[in-house]
Amino acid sequence: MYTDTHCHLFKEYYQTIEKVIEDAIDSGVHKMIVAATNMENSKEVVSLAEKYPSVYFCLGIHPESVEEERTEFKSYVLSLKNHPKFVGIGEIGLDYYYGKELRNEQLLLFDEMLDLAEEVEKPVIIHSREATKDTIDILNRHRVKGILHCFSGSLETAQILINMGFFIGVGGVMTFKKAHIDEVINEIPLEKLVLETDAPYLTPEPYRKYQNEPKYIPVIAEYLANTKHIPITRVAEQIEKNVTEIFDI
Numbered sequence: 001m002y003t004d005t006h007c008h009l010f011k012e013y014y015q016t017i018e019k020v021i022e023d024a025i026d027s028g029v030h031k032m033i034v035a036a037t038n039m040e041n042s043k044e045v046v047s048l049a050e051k052y053p054s055v056y057f058c059l060g061i062h063p064e065s066v067e068e069e070r071t072e073f074k075s076y077v078l079s080l081k082n083h084p085k086f087v088g089i090g091e092i093g094l095d096y097y098y099g100k101e102l103r104n105e106q107l108l109l110f111d112e113m114l115d116l117a118e119e120v121e122k123p124v125i126i127h128s129r130e131a132t133k134d135t136i137d138i139l140n141r142h143r144v145k146g147i148l149h150c151f152s153g154s155l156e157t158a159q160i161l162i163n164m165g166f167f168i169g170v171g172g173v174m175t176f177k178k179a180h181i182d183e184v185i186n187e188i189p190l191e192k193l194v195l196e197t198d199a200p201y202l203t204p205e206p207y208r209k210y211q212n213e214p215k216y217i218p219v220i221a222e223y224l225a226n227t228k229h230i231p232i233t234r235v236a237e238q239i240e241k242n243v244t245e246i247f248d249i
Ligand code: NI
Pocket: 006, 008, 035, 091, 198
């Protein structure tokens, strides 16, 4: 049994989310943590989790939505604090891939989201692209733990985050030959890793021509097992332990 710790099952991406969830369960993925990225899809993921027993949700405003109004968002999140399927704050973070013009705005938003996580006492799902130093600095100013999602950094960065209490989320990128992420992942203890698809993006090899779905988690698990030269049953067992250590599910 597997958990997809990070996917975006939004209506804008999938015609029939019900089928996506069924196919995931059929392939052994019994839990899916759906991460919102703005106010609109936050509401969507709450109703999805209320409809499907396998679905849990995280609420957050992604750095790409940095200009979004958030007073209403914050009170919405606080009103759901005790919702049984509300497991974390995310996807939140910093993204300087397209430039640093909005750096200050992104830092302010990220800081607000981390405050919110402390207030609701839940783990965080962090997106960090070309922003390692700022990410570590800001996380050091907050009392939060969680997952660094879609990890593609250096072993040194991974080590710093692990020492801060974070887990490293790995997905399809690990299977891309050009990425060379597997060499770094190989050095990270299994006890500090979790699996994620980031669906609908970043489908693992050899399925890259298809849209990504949580059903591909076992493909990523198998790749990880081969990289680490350990049995897949050991990967599945340890990763599920890690998931329950992070999330209250
Ligand atoms: Ni994502």
